[in-house]
Amino acid sequence: MKNLTAIALFVAAGFVTAGSALAQDHKVTANVPFNFTVQGRTLPAGNYTIGNDANSPRILTIADRQDGVAVMAITIPDASSAADNKLVFHRYGNQYFLSEVRTTGGVMSCHLSTSKQEKWAKAQTQEASLRVNNDVLIALK
Template identity: 35%
Template sequence: MPAQAAQVEVHVPFSFTVNSETLPPGDYRVSSDAGDGVLFVRGFTGGAFAVTNRVDSSTETDAKLVFNKYGDQYVLREAWMGDGSARELPESSFERGLKEKARNDEAAPGSEQVSIPAL
């Protein structure tokens, strides 16, 4: 019997990047099959997917998306599915470029983490 797909719905109030795909603000359905490492992010105007690593936690039970923020750029890093498991996205070349820019530009703000709870 195939494993159930984990799924969360979330409203993201800002544009964000998944791998190299920039998605607009809006409502998204984020899902991942338990058996594979692919995370799907689907909205009304588009979507993206990413190969991820599974993370398990006995203390984290809230469904949410976690973004790294660099200035006004947001990069999706984790999708917590509400069952103590998450999908962690590897650092993309886009995010490495943002980190490098922040390191080289003293006026640029550093990074911070932003969490958006599921609906």
């Protein structure tokens, strides 16, 4: 009976280890040269690590360890296969809003929902008769 229990525990541990190996985190880095907003939170310019967990692909983590800044955002996965690794920002005047993460092969490609703050910035820009939604692209490393 003890041998059977030991074998069962060994097999279970093997499955847990194999599952952890398959569920790899995906991470990219980018140098963002301007302040930007992610779901209502403004982040300073800096070097950011952007990633998600294979077990929670809709949760995007954006962090700048040097400045101690981090935010999590719920995203909408984009299954299309992007040809480039880029962050896409919507720009209204001097305000930037993270809109998309594009990765080669679509491993981490996603869209962020439009926040109330971005909708307000867009309306203000339109009201001032300025050009709306100049997309700004930042290369990922």
